[in-house]
Amino acid sequence: MRALVTGAAGFIGSAFVRHALGGSFPGRTEVEITALDALTYAGNMENLAPVAGHPGLSFVHGDICDATLLRSLLPGHDVIVHFAAETHVDRSIEGPGAFIRTNLVGTQTLLEGARGAGIPRVIHVSTDEVYGSIAKGSWTEESPVDPNSPYAASKAGADHIALAYARTYGMNISVTRCSNNYGPYQFPEKVIPRFITQLMNGRSLPLYGNGDNIRDWLHVDDHCRGIWQVLEHGLPGEVYNIGGGSELSNLQLAHLLLEEFGFGPEMIESVPDRLGHDKRYSLDDSKLRLLGYAPQVPFSEGLRQTADWYRENSSWWRPLLP
Ligand code: NAD
Numbered sequence: 001m002r003a004l005v006t007g008a009a010g011f012i013g014s015a016f017v018r019h020a021l022g023g024s025f026p027g028r029t030e031v032e033i034t035a036l037d038a039l040t041y042a043g044n045m046e047n048l049a050p051v052a053g054h055p056g057l058s059f060v061h062g063d064i065c066d067a068t069l070l071r072s073l074l075p076g077h078d079v080i081v082h083f084a085a086e087t088h089v090d091r092s093i094e095g096p097g098a099f100i101r102t103n104l105v106g107t108q109t110l111l112e113g114a115r116g117a118g119i120p121r122v123i124h125v126s127t128d129e130v131y132g133s134i135a136k137g138s139w140t141e142e143s144p145v146d147p148n149s150p151y152a153a154s155k156a157g158a159d160h161i162a163l164a165y166a167r168t169y170g171m172n173i174s175v176t177r178c179s180n181n182y183g184p185y186q187f188p189e190k191v192i193p194r195f196i197t198q199l200m201n202g203r204s205l206p207l208y209g210n211g212d213n214i215r216d217w218l219h220v221d222d223h224c225r226g227i228w229q230v231l232e233h234g235l236p237g238e239v240y241n242i243g244g245g246s247e248l249s250n251l252q253l254a255h256l257l258l259e260e261f262g263f264g265p266e267m268i269e270s271v272p273d274r275l276g277h278d279k280r281y282s283l284d285d286s287k288l289r290l291l292g293y294a295p296q297v298p299f300s301e302g303l304r305q306t307a308d309w310y311r312e313n314s315s316w317w318r319p320l321l322p
Helices: 011-022 045-051 067-073 089-094 097-117 150-169 191-200 220-233 250-260 299-312 314-320
Strands: 002-006 032-037 057-061 079-082 121-127 173-178 180-182 205-208 214-219 239-242 247-249 268-271
Touching (some): 011 045, 045 057, 067 097, 079 220, 089 150, 191 205, 191 250, 205 250, 214 299, 220 239
Parallel strands (some): 002 032, 032 057, 079 121, 205 268
């Protein structure tokens, strides 16, 4: 199978490439990957270092908005797995323009290229944030899309474009919507690596508001397994939620990390809340579980492993701190 992976030098895209080339996914031993990435501040070639010499990997430094590049690059691939995006909510509040360009225009440019090249399968990777915020219960794939942040709105728009390409042109596109990911190689602006690196530098944890916002956490390896399951068994024009089943308030998360690093609650510093901060995310992923998916990494174990990875890899994250 020849796969083109966009955003392959980012946190989740690189994990997907490492797993695909490392043979962790069932059923396919021969995988060749074209890794396409614009190497924005979030893209890092070191994320692909463990598979850098793999004969099945070729890296292309390029932009998903570049239709000319896509016209020459896409033909001959069996599948596109589309991760490339601007992804940080706070940055989208500071400057939404880049999010509209990459997440909306970039996705449409990529899909148009896929249509022209007759790519047989496309996975568009999205987020639970497109559903907005939910006080009780969990979203199914039928729940209305109701995004709040510019990031979530740009992803929701991209989801609609992907589904429109499936319906209008009959393309074999599935959309995945995942809960919050954590794991190694995550850029230290995101909450778990941010907290870990703050504590490793002996600094306090900046907690938005009173820390009662709830997120559902999923290890990045489980996310990649879920995407693979959808790639192999998902249906065209369908959306699949990929949940973690580990809901925690940000305050609970802070306490777990304080315990892990041997600090007390005095290391929590309340900071003004994020504008339009979603209160709670929660996914019902029973549709994907019917395809055989279940997360395998318990949160407490995954969090400890992640903390250990950041302890052992400070040369990776120190240069990325502001
Ligand atoms: P990331 O920010 O770590 O990586 C994004 C990658 O995309 C980077 O390597 C960057 O260089 C690349 N990129 C950005 N603009 C590009 C462009 N115009 N052309 C080509 N490459 C470009 O993001 P991530 O956390 O790995 O997220 C990957 C995908 O998963 C995103 O689509 C995101 O919306 C989705 N997602 C993330 C989470 C999460 O918790 N991190 C949860 C659910 C869904």
